[in-house]
């Protein structure tokens with residue numbers, strides 16, 4: 125797996141470079157399609173036998189990188205792959221901060237197989253790992269994380285997506301005297317933010333996409349943090365899809381181990397637009413574009429921030 129790190133880096137770089145020309149042009153589907161096509165084409169040549177367990181749709185729903193699709197040359201390790209070629213499609217369309225191209229991989233059978241439905245997520249960085257329990261109220265989790273971090277609850281900052289469904293949680297958090305930090309879209313970056321001290325974020329909480337949740341869980345595994353989650357099937361059809369993917373009790377709380385069962389996992393992300401952790405794609409000279417990526421491997425816990433210059437690519 126470790127040997128594949130740079131190959132996976134290239135996958136997110138190509139997706140980000142392909143999405144970049146669409147920044148600010150109001151066309152989120154075109155941006156997503158460009159990123160997906162580039163990611164798929166790059167994956168095709170990698171020396172691995174991959175199955176997309178989380179992707180751009182299910183079976184016949186999407187034309188590319190759908191769940192169940194095989195990627196790679198077929199020669200090499202058997203892997204589960206989770207992809208989000210463009211995380212934050214609206215951000216790209218609106219020319220807003222924090223759009224990324226992301227991918228995660230782990231040995232076959234070790235990533236949670238889940239449909240693209242909502243998931244409740246709670247995440248912390250290394251220092252508070254082991255202190256959280258999604259079965260408890262958010263304020264109790266804040267109290268536990270604050271104790272692990274050696275701070276007062278009022279000094280906590282909780283990242284949460286700006287959505288009406290989070291109104292009550294936001295008010296509960298604020299009633300403790302703590303701060304919330306709201307964001308519009310792109311929750312992979314913000315779920316992993318507590319694992320980076322410089323972000324000032326202590327905890328992530330909220331309901332967002334399940335695919336983004338599994339990808340963020342891989343990143344947190346690499347970074348030594350913790351995430352717990354719960355799938356939220358909205359109706360019988362979604363419930364049945366979860367069961368069909370092997371989840372006997374789809375509404376059960378999922379531990380870090382159930383989200384990612386192996387340390388031999390990797391995470392790669394490349395910025396499309398600049399955000400909390402990464403710079404976006406930038407035109408360097410007339411015919412070169414620069415990318416900024418994050419690459420992490422669970423086996424070593426080593427984290428790489430990588431700036432690359434791509435001579436023939438154009439940033440848009």
Ligand code: FBP
Nearest residue numbers: 210211212213309310311332333336
């Ligand atoms: P897309 O890139 O697919 O548009 O997802 C953006 C996102 O903000 C995710 O990061 C998040 O998990 C999800 O949307 C939240 O969904 P909703 O927009 O329905 O609240």
